[in-house]
Amino acid sequence: MTEITFTFNGAGVAASGGQSLAAALIAAGRREFRVTAGGKRRGVFCGIGVCQDCLVTVDGTPNRRACMTGAVDGMAVETQSAFPALRSDAEVPDTPRARVLTPDVLVIGGGAGGLSATIAARRAGAEVVTLDERTVPGGQYYKQSADGGLLDAQQAEGATLVEDARSSGAEIINSVEIWGAFDGPLILAESENAALIVRPRTVIVATGAYDRPIIVPGWTLPGVMTTGAAQTLWRSYRTLPGRRIVVCGSGPLNLQVALELAVGGAEIALVAEAAPSAFRHPLRGARCSIHGPTLAWKGLAMLCGLRWRRVPVRNGLRLAAVEQYEGGLSATFRRTDGGTCTVRADAVCMNAGFEPQNEILRLLGARMTYDPAVGHLRCERSQTLETSVSGIFAVGDCVGLGGAPAACAEGRIAGLSAAALSGHGDGRGLASDRRALRRHRRFQNALWQLHDVSPTPLDSLPEDTVLCRCEEVTVGETLAGYAVNPGHLGTLKRATRIGMGPCQGRYCGPAAARLIAEKTGEALTDRSFFAPRVPVKPVTINAVFSAEEALRGDE
Amino acid sequence: MTSDLLVIGGGIVGQIAALELAGTGARVTLVDAAHNAGSTTNAGSLHVQMQSRFIRLYPEHAPNLERALPYYKQAAECWDTLEAGLGPMHLVRKGGLMLAESSGQMAFLEEKSRREEAKGLDVALLDRAELDRIAPWIGPWIVGAELCRDEGSLNPLLVNRLLAKACADLGVICISDRIDGLTVTADRVSARGLQGRYRASEAVVAAAWGSGALVRALGVDIPTAPEPLHMNITEACEQKIDHLVQHAERSLTLKQFGTGQIVIGGGWSAHDHGVDTVPGVRAGSLLGNVALAARLAPAIGTLRIIRTWAGMNTTADGTSIVGRLPGAERVIMAVPGDAGYTLAPLVAQMAASIVLGRDPPADPAPCSPARFAA
Structure with a gap:
């Protein structure tokens, strides 16, 4: 592996090529990455691009996630201030590269479920594009080493799956941030130097989950x-x-x-x-x-x-x-x-426990029901794992916790079914996967009975506990905001600012939705949570500009 | 339940009206449909000059808007008083800029500013050099702008909180319910909600785009159309943008909140999903609106959009609707014309004055709902 150096607030930091900025900085003993509006220091929290707390300024560009940005030789990295400077001499970006993709099957997510779906759909003859947020495929369970080395059997199993997906003939694109999902379906994403505009015939959402x-x-x-x-x-x-x-x-x-x-x-x-x-x-x-x-x-x-x-x-x-x-x-x-x-x-x-990354599914209108056993929404699906929206399939932990082996079986089922729906193959031959899936689900049910992921009730916490990390709203402020106009998460958001920051309420939102349900005694439903909104993740104004230019050219 | 006075609609107009009424010691009940109240999603622009967007979209109503300009100027000043009384709202009134990209657009602004000046607005035309002094972050192809010194912005989330507290302090009873019918008898008004019935001697209707449907059965047909509009907000950056920025020909508003966040809007459409569901975002609106902002202000290009939403604007005929309803005089209308958030304090105070028999802060005669009576 190549050795590189970059600077952090002017001081040299040695790193290995391929390392994320977050990893390189932590290895160098630095753990404070940004300063909040309230003057608090923050560092790596989720490590997978969700929490937006490891933001740094990279070569003058503010608010880059250190966990998702690779360290590059010569980079100038700085602590992220809450109020970065605007550059009056900035120019409108050159007309950017843009790609318009129209695959039979679009797979969103390169983890266990997404890669399995990719292979199955491709083998059935469908044209497949797979978009993955991380720099290398594998997802969270099969997390691959940046340097390609293998740590253990789990990584080796993942490496085989990645290799099978790559050699299947599917196009797998990494470092892609999906920010728009609209009816059609129309999927808009930002990748390295190119806007992606995807109008697929079918979509398999395999976006996984993040730590609760x-x-x-x-x-x-x-x-x-x-x-x-x-x-x-x-x-x-x-x-x-x-x-x-x-x-x-x-x-x-x-x-x-x-x-x-x-x-x-x-x-x-x-x-x-x-x-x-x-x-x-x-x-x-x-x-x-x-x-x-x-x-x-x-x-x-x-x-x-x-x-x-x-x-x-x-x-x-x-x-x-x-x-x-x-x-x-x-x-x-x-x-x-x-x-x-x-x-x-x-x-x-x-x-x-985990919270499913179901934002894209909810944006596309897939029906959800609340599962009190694990405390999050589950996506309703047919036998072929198609959601309530025709042509939109969902597999793995994004539909509700199920584990990696189940995600693999679901990926194969949805891959074959989505291929069939787009005119490739007959979608048959799923009996053994269905049997495997039933077995995995029984195991998961038994497994979680051994654990206790019931969240701590918010009103049992000290009032000065921070609930919304981004906007620095405390539990006490949230309870006071609830008292002013009780009964609805959207109202609570406007009254307190919870969920209004860059992580878009991914941590405080579920907790506050549960709080309101406890207080009102009303059952949680899809509408108990924040209304799904684009952008799915924060997106730069310049990236939206690129997509708009490309779409105008496309029409 | 029975109270002295009823206010229907808990948005910005209804809350200020309730505050004015309760200030006299009256028992006031405010009923709001809660989930989708229009102005609780407002983005806080204080508009005074004629918006090019309105002139373009509703040319037949432009003369009404022009006649109403003094109300906008006075309403913007009402906000100063409101902030002085209630507390910090991040109110900034450093003026609004309407940008021009061509000499044709400058000519349009010149004509517009002349007419606005005649109505008492504090306006000026700026060339590029003058623009550079006050807004150097604006893209180089902007040739000039009209500055309207009366304009500004505030943070509606802060306003909502302050008003909710002030209403509570004065004993206003706030109820979440959807009113779907009004009956008026010789001595009282009765409002039928989904959960209850609310009686009072008089009722103020401040239900924005829902107002027309509420009073139609009383014999007056007021065309309050909902206009769901798309908004975007970025993460924070240094305070650099002092003005409310618009464009002479295209749909754009751009301003910076006291939080450091930049709010981008300007009248791009959203999907109306009906009264009980929040409006949906259109791809074209997000793309078009943000890309336009990127072209006009390249300095903000590296900032990230973190949220979009849609709020409901209300259009009628360009003029506010304030006054007693012909044939049902116990019902007092309080519906601002275009850019209702700006007008809200003035409209609410005018309506409250009518209820209370006081001198109104501005002449409500031109706003009378009588113009819609058959």
């Missing part, structure tokens, strides 16, 4: 990040998020990442799981191992691995607060008996 955080005092501090972010740092860039690390929340990802980081050389001070130990619920544990013996075995092996490395794994501990002290963070946990304990670390990783 634990909203507590201090969850915005630099060094506190999602478990997924820590995993990306390690699996993609071989960068440890800290030397001494606490991992907390609930679910199997925490165990896996704790073990990976421990093997990678980090000291894991604590793994705190909110749910009671699986050994206390032998029946639930047994159900897991019946429905998914391989995965259940994998879970047990992870626990053994952690024990062998003397990593303390404690059940029944819930994160209560994170505080900053000179030289690090201190995380306070509440035990089920009401007692507390405090652990010091320089990174705190959190995952309490």
